Amino acid sequence: MEISGENYPPHPIMLYLAYAVAVIRLLSFAAILLGPQTFGIENPPAFYQWTQDNKITACLLVYFVCNQLEAQFMSTGAFEVSLNDQLIWSKLDSGRLPNLQEILSHIEEEKHFTPQHDEFSFLDDM
Structure with missing residues (x-):
């Protein structure tokens, strides 16, 4: 990635x-x-x-x-995240910044995979 x-x-x-x-x-x-x-x-x-x-x-x-x-x-205030040329988050559209969980869930939906617990264990503390 x-x-x-x-x-x-x-x-x-x-x-x-x-x-x-x-x-x-x-x-x-x-x-x-x-x-x-x-x-x-x-x-x-x-x-x-x-x-x-x-x-x-x-x-x-x-x-x-x-x-x-x-x-x-x-300043434009833009913050956009794309994966494989597909927009998965836009601050211009939503009016706010995403949190890490939202970004990861959009990536998971786009990639069609379920992450292993070990890979994202640092998220449990959030």
């Missing part, structure tokens, strides 16, 4: 939103590190002035907030 995992692709709109956040992060870093004189701004807003006074803190803030947004946009 082979076990493998892969990422479930996010919706294309969410993918584009994640890319947009990545671009915004890079532009924000440039705006913070280059300063207002680069863009010809004589009287920057108070928040922008704060970023100039606290460049490291501002860059860290942008980094963590943008990474959180990107992760949220890329």
Whole structure:
């Protein structure tokens, strides 16, 4: 029996939103590190002035907030188990994660065998 995992692709709109956040992060870093004189701004807003006074803190803030947004946009919440290209569990359909007993019972049904007590004795403790 082979076990493998892969990422479930996010919706294309969410993918584009994640890319947009990545671009915004890079532009924000440039705006913070280059300063207002680069863009010809004589009287920057108070928040922008704060970023100039606290460049490291501002860059860290942008980094963590943008990474959180990107992760949220890329997350699908998918967890699917297939056996011989047959779907036996889908979190997208059921709305929850399976427990080990459920997975094993689906595998047993699919394989049409009854496991020996010795093979799955660790399940008795659950």
